[in-house]
Amino acid sequence: MNQALEILLSILLLTGGFFTLAGAIGLARLPDFYTRLHGPTKATTLGVGAIMISSLIYFSVTEGSINMTEILIMVFLVLTAPVSANMMAKAAMHIGVRTTEETRGQGWDQ
Amino acid sequence: MLDRLNFPQPCLSLILFVVWQVLSDGVSGASVVMGLMLAWLIPRLTHGFWPERPPFRKPWKMAGYLLLVTRDIVTASIAVTRLILTPGRPRPVFISYPLTLQNPLAISMLASTISLTPGTVSADVSDDNKLLLIHSLDTEDEQKVIDTIRNRYESRLLEMFQ
Numbered sequence: 001m002n003q004a005l006e007i008l009l010s011i012l013l014l015t016g017g018f019f020t021l022a023g024a025i026g027l028a029r030l031p032d033f034y035t036r037l038h039g040p041t042k043a044t045t046l047g048v049g050a051i052m053i054s055s056l057i058y059f060s061v062t063e064g065s066i067n068m069t070e071i072l073i074m075v076f077l078v079l080t081a082p083v084s085a086n087m088m089a090k091a092a093m094h095i096g097v098r099t100t101e102e103t104r105g106q107g108w109d110q
Numbered sequence: 111m112l113d114r115l116n117f118p119q120p121c122l123s124l125i126l127f128v129v130w131q132v133l134s135d136g137v138s139g140a141s142v143v144m145g146l147m148l149a150w151l152i153p154r155l156t157h158g159f160w161p162e163r164p165p166f167r168k169p170w171k172m173a174g175y176l177l178l179v180t181r182d183i184v185t186a187s188i189a190v191t192r193l194i195l196t197p198g199r200p201r202p203v204f205i206s207y208p209l210t211l212q213n214p215l216a217i218s219m220l221a222s223t224i225s226l227t228p229g230t231v232s233a234d235v236s237d238d239n240k241l242l243l244i245h246s247l248d249t250e251d252e253q254k255v256i257d258t259i260r261n262r263y264e265s266r267l268l269e270m271f272q
Contacts, residue, residue: 018191019187019191022190022191022194022195023194025194025195026190026191026194029194030194030200031199031200032202034202034231034233034245035200035202035245035247037231037245038190038229038231038247039190039194041225041226041231042183042186042187042190042226042229045183045187045226046183046184046187047187049183068132069132069133069135071132072129072132072133078183078226079222081225081226082221082222082223082224082225082226082231082232083222085225085231086221086225086231086232086233086234089231089232089233089234089245090233090234093233093234099202100199100202104201104202104203104204104252
């Protein structure tokens with residue numbers, strides 16, 4: 001493996017780690033349940049995506065064959081993250097989780 | 111007995127088969143047999159959950175749409191990360207978005223797109239499929255969010271599904 005590739009992989013891993021960490025900090029810092037939903041659907045998607053791309057490149061280069069499993073992980077993640085966020089939001093509105101005072105507008109429950 | 115061995119949803123069956131081959135780390139006899147069984151069984155079991163298939167026109171536009179969404183996911187993540195890491199409180203808001211799309215599959219695609227892109231999570235669809243409830247993390251102007259979604263995503267989905 002040459003050095004340029006190693007640098008690229010390191011950058012990808014660091015980027016992934018940074019965004020995953022930011023998602024976790026968001027969970028701790030954001031004021032209410034609904035705002036915390038935004039962390040896992042976005043920051044983490046990009047974080048895991050970057051880590052998966054670096055894994056894909058590493059194993060493709062070292063083993064000489066393209067490893068498709070990482071692509072599947074990304075596809076499943078992108079397919080399921082919005083659905084789980086949606087279900088959590090619905091459940092939260094159903095049991096009437098309170099929002100922060102700054103929130104404008106109202107959730108509905110039907 | 112033999113007339114049951116058909117595939118009512120060829121596309122879904124094909125996708126399941128290919129996904130299984132990829133998951134089982136290389137094509138072999140066993141994975142082909144297992145893949146065929148899954149491709150036959152799963153569409154059969156989930157048949158009742160599938161809404162009517164929408165007319166899917168201009169499928170080649172899907173590639174462009176996916177590229178656009180991927181780019182927006184990256185910018186969205188950076189924006190949300192900046193919001194999380196800088197001091198100052200977000201200004202969250204619930205927005206009711208009037209839907210033009212009517213097809214359930216198209217609406218769920220729009221809802222997923224909204225959940226994955228800048229600062230918004232789709233929270234609920236009204237029972238008559240006319241309103242989409244969106245929670246936005248940090249917004250000053252609700253109308254701007256509605257306009258962005260309408261021009262950027264819904265117009266493209268409308269072209270493909272209606």
